[in-house]
Amino acid sequence: MSCDDWRNLSTQEVAPLLEAERARWLTGLSWETQTTWATVEEARAGGRLPGFVLREHGRITGWTFYLLRGNMVQIGALAAEEARGVRRLIDEVLDAPEASRADRASLFVFPSNASLATALTRRRFVMRDHEYLTRDIACQSGRGDLDRDAAGGSSLAVRPFRETDETRIVRLLAEAYRDVPSAECFAPNGRLEEWAWYVRQLLRTSACGTLVPDATFVIEEPECDALAGAVLTTDISDATAHIAQIVVSPRAQGVGLGTRLLDTAIARLRSRGGRRVTLMVSDDNTRAKAIYAKRGFTAGPTFLYGTRPMPRRLARAS
Numbered sequence: 398m399s400c401d402d403w404r405n406l407s408t409q410e411v412a413p414l415l416e417a418e419r420a421r422w423l424t425g426l427s428w429e430t431q432t433t434w435a436t437v438e439e440a441r442a443g444g445r446l447p448g449f450v451l452r453e454h455g456r457i458t459g460w461t462f463y464l465l466r467g468n469m470v471q472i473g474a475l476a477a478e479e480a481r482g483v484r485r486l487i488d489e490v491l492d493a494p495e496a497s498r499a500d501r502a503s504l505f506v507f508p509s510n511a512s513l514a515t516a517l518t519r520r521r522f523v524m525r526d527h528e529y530l531t532r533d534i535a536c537q538s539g540r541g542d543l544d545r546d547a548a549g550g551s552s553l554a555v556r557p558f559r560e561t562d563e564t565r566i567v568r569l570l571a572e573a574y575r576d577v578p579s580a581e582c583f584a585p586n587g588r589l590e591e592w593a594w595y596v597r598q599l600l601r602t603s604a605c606g607t608l609v610p611d612a613t614f615v616i617e618e619p620e621c622d623a624l625a626g627a628v629l630t631t632d633i634s635d636a637t638a639h640i641a642q643i644v645v646s647p648r649a650q651g652v653g654l655g656t657r658l659l660d661t662a663i664a665r666l667r668s669r670g671g672r673r674v675t676l677m678v679s680d681d682n683t684r685a686k687a688i689y690a691k692r693g694f695t696a697g698p699t700f701l702y703g704t705r706p707m708p709r710r711l712a713r714a715s
């Protein structure tokens with residue numbers, strides 16, 4: 398098995414790899430990722446996005462890419478036919494010169510086969526499962542939604558998102574996720590600047606779908622410059638939307654605001670012709686999972702989030 402820097406490959410060689418991944422996301426998740434792969438290819442071909450391909454007898458049997466963000470190496474995709482291929486790709490990333498300034502590695506992947514989790518565990522990644530949930534919203538499900546006052550008597554109003562809400566959403570996320578372990582996949586150290594970066598990605602890029610401003614809502618906290626809750630919704634393919642984020646301030650939790658935000662977003666998505674809503678929830682987020690189960694979301698494929706320290710390197714002799 399040989400391993401090459403994928404930046405040396407031609408666009409023609411890489412195109413089938415990206416196309417296979419795009420098809421897998423569309424079939425398995427109803428998620429159209431064409432724009433994402435176009436961005437990846439542009440950065441790769443321009444030499445800005447490092448990665449590797451594995452070959453056996455000339456045929457490509459695995460590939461990965463990664464980027465450095467702060468002190469973290471983020472592995473963006475990891476596809477290999479066999480576990481030993483996954484292990485080899487991980488070893489190459491951990492040992493890459495571009496990764497030498499990082500002290501942690503992380504990845505958030507939609508596994509193509511069961512050997513991925515085994516290989517990551519053998520390479521000492523600590524893993525957390527995230528469930529990809531789906532709900533059909535083409536017709537009224539009869540479960541209530543907006544018909545019922547889910548907010549348990551709270552009089553706080555849900556209003557559409559405005560661009561000026563961005564900073565308050567950042568603060569809300571940092572506060573609400575402070576004690577939620579799975580927050581590490583959004584803001585690894587819980588710092589405000591990490592949340593600000595994450596929110597910018599949601600609002601201005603297609604990294605997690607394209608924002609649907611009119612199905613994105615907030616609830617203001619009375620008498621202070623803060624939000625009590627927010628739901629951020631994106632389009633991920635024709636008629637399929639994604640609840641990219643739902644969050645309620647710890648001071649306002651448990652009185653139905655989370656459920657109300659979810660119901661409001663779904664009602665709006667349905668009224669604009671949406672047929673399906675998806676979202677992602679960490680397996681250990683029991684409170685959020687309770688809401689989604691109550692609202693008829695069902696479990697689909699599992700994503701894997703994994704993280705580990707970078708190996709210590711010996712200082713090079715001068």
Ligand SMILES: CC(C)(COP(=O)(O)OP(=O)(O)OC[C@H]1O[C@@H](n2cnc3c(N)ncnc32)[C@H](O)[C@@H]1OP(=O)(O)O)[C@@H](O)C(=O)NCCC(=O)NCCS
Pocket residue numbers: 573574577643644645646649650651652653654655656657677678679682684685687688691
């Ligand atoms: C998940 C979250 C949005 C829920 O918001 P919320 O306003 O507290 O939710 P609701 O009041 O609508 O409660 C919905 C359900 O959660 C559960 N729940 C609410 N408060 C709870 C509490 N204090 N303890 C345990 N479960 C609770 C209940 O099952 C409740 O259902 P019920 O109506 O049958 O009682 C909120 O807890 C939060 O922001 N958490 C941090 C961010 C997060 O995890 N987001 C989800 C990412 S997928």
